[in-house]
Amino acid sequence: FYIKTQFHYGKVRxxxxxxxxxxxxxxxxxxxxAFRKEKAFRYENEFRFVIKLISEYSEAGxxxxxxxxxxxxxxxxxxxxxxxxxxxxxxxxxxQLGVEKSVKNxxxxxxxxxxxx
Numbered sequence: 526f527y528i529k530t531q532f533h534y535g536k537v538r539x540x541x542x543x544x545x546x547x548x549x550x551x552x553x554x555x556x557x558x559a560f561r562k563e564k565a566f567r568y569e570n571e572f573r574f575v576i577k578l579i580s581e582y583s584e585a586g587x588x589x590x591x592x593x594x595x596x597x598x599x600x601x602x603x604x605x606x607x608x609x610x611x612x613x614x615x616x617x618x619x620x621q622l623g624v625e626k627s628v629k630n631x632x633x634x635x636x637x638x639x640x641x642x
Contacts, residue, residue, distance in 0.1 A: 531577040535560050539567035594624045601627045605634040 541564045559575045601624065603615050619628055635641065 533559065533575040533577060534573065537562050537569070537571040537573055539564045594622055594627070599627065600629045602629055602631045605631045605637050609638075 537560050539562055560573060562569075562571070601619060603612055603619075605612075607615065616625075616628060619625055630641075
């Protein structure tokens with residue numbers, strides 16, 4: 526079935542969101558909150574692609590083609606909160622796709638998995 530979507534992309538804006546000053550929070554408002562993140566994470570220097578659904582969606586995914594991953598210069602960071610076997614499954618799939626050189630551990634990974642040091 527047809528899925529209505531809107532595509533958005535851009536750099537993430539890092540700001541101090543933790544504040545009780547409502548005037549300051551109003552100054553930090555941006556059109557799309559998906560591109561706003563706490564300033565403590567500014568080292569990530571993110572660029573995001575966001576698919577905004579306008580109508581119902583399929584849980585099977587979308588299948589949007591963004592090009593060959595081998596030819597795309599970006600880091601892949603696997604969610605460090607995944608269970609160990611899930612984490613390894615994702616890593617194995619990325620190896621099968623031939624993009625293992627793009628996989629980087631997040632800063633949290635070493636704190637959540639000290640046995641990997």
